[in-house]
Amino acid sequence: MSPPDFDVLVIGGGPVGLTAAGDLARLGRTVAVLERWPQVNPSSRAFAVMARTLEVLDGRGLADGLLELGTTTPGVDIFGRSRLDLSKLPSRYPFALITPQTNVDAALGRYAVDQGADVRRGIEVVGLRAEADGVTVNARPKNDENPSHEQVLRARYVIAADGAHSTVRRLLDLPFPGRPVLSSVVLADVKLSRGPSDGGLQLGSSATGFAFLAPYGRHDADGSWFRAMTWDRGHQVDDTVPVGEGEVERVLNREMGRDVGIVEIGWNSRFHSEERQVPSYRVGRVFLAGDAAHVHSPIGGQGLNTGVQDAANLAWKIDAVLSGAPDAVLDTYQSERHPIGRRVLFQSGAMLRAATLHPKPARLVRNSVVPRALSIPFVRDLIAGSFAGTGLRYARGRGGGRLVGTRAAGIPLVGERLTRVQRNGRWVLILRAEDEAPESVPHVIPVRRDDDGPAVLVRPDGYVAWAGTSPAGWLEAYERWTGAGTTSADVHH
Known part of the structure; x- marks a missing residue:
């Protein structure tokens, strides 16, 4: 070539x-x-921009500007008057950004x-x-x-x-x-005079369909703008069929169980959903x-x-x-x-x-089980962390113990936060207070943590590559990933 x-x-x-x-x-x-x-x-x-993505964006200097352009919500109302609570996320961003x-x-x-x-x-x-x-x-x-x-x-x-x-x-x-899973879903930007009372995300569903509302945080004298997603079990048409007059309003009012007060409908689109990989x-x-x-x-x-x-x-x-x-x-x-x-x-x-369950007994079970499950703090935090991305981790592999593969953004540092330190895309070595700083290593930034946790080597994407109490142990992991000082082609993770 x-x-x-x-x-x-x-x-x-x-x-x-x-x-x-x-x-x-x-x-x-x-x-x-x-x-x-x-x-x-x-x-x-x-x-919707979730907490882990906001951390990624903060590592590029973009999160604060985007937060000024949208609105945040600490949770999502879902089934049986239950709520997926994001406010307990171990992140600087314990919410979803709607923009x-x-x-x-x-x-x-x-x-x-x-x-x-x-x-x-x-x-x-x-x-x-x-x-x-x-x-x-x-x-x-x-x-x-x-x-x-x-x-x-x-x-x-x-x-x-x-x-x-x-x-x-x-x-x-x-x-x-994979396969198609849902057809004739409608997205629309809608202005409502009577949106969710707390301005948060809201899902309404019944045997006939579902509707979802997300606030954009834009208001005027007539009302507030939302992104709406609707699905009508009884109106399944091709993606090319235009969204009919009154279609979005009819489904929103029916599934939310009230007149949401549509003032205006802006952009809209009909599409189908698939699951493929x-x-x-x-x-x-x-x-x-x-x-x-x-x-x-x-x-x-x-x-x-x-x-x-x-x-x-x-x-x-x-x-x-x-x-x-x-x-x-x-x-x-x-x-x-x-x-x-x-x-x-x-x-x-x-x-x-x-959301699309049809038989009434199944919906009754859903509306009973989901609220009870989300009332258990461990289950609530597990599900919230999975959707927000803060709970996702990579396999541990060799060395470093249980922290390897987890996100490092929550580690408190002396004088700064990790996402700002990593805005140049480099590795970060987080030292304990008692650790002696190593000799300068190209592309590795040493900082100190502000608690009593272990020393940690953080990859450029913000995940832990190594953790331990020996300040010299990080170098092996760094060399495995970068090839620095070694010719080994063996990468374990």
């Missing part, structure tokens, strides 16, 4: 692709993003460009060939059939972040096993992330959050291998993120099936 044009080509300019591109550019890599749509999509399905995905896209777009990524809009991929030492991509302006306008780009690696209908997945002829997130030098790798029910607000965390997990590993780490580091993207994707499919699917 001739010399590459870029270290990494990212296909898809949504939140997943922009996170990956920004992270790689922040580490000094040459990156281009190819996005087939000429303009930023003015509408989008996602609206249109367009705000997240814009923030991540600025981040990618500011870090030096080359974002090219209106360019679609039409061919891809993976070779032993790189990937060749054929691209052209969207809808331009002139062969002379086709360009050939080469990169060491490709990240496919091009959505549920991924062109890269199709060009590689990859399986995407590619068997392998890595195909040689090509990696799939976000909806290109997994799709699932929109209930639970997991799509954007899971995809952004895919990108945060992958980008630093590509950089590490480009710097000399063993290739096996890249295999850990599959071993760490594929189980998380499978878990998200399960939990969002379980919530969907619970």
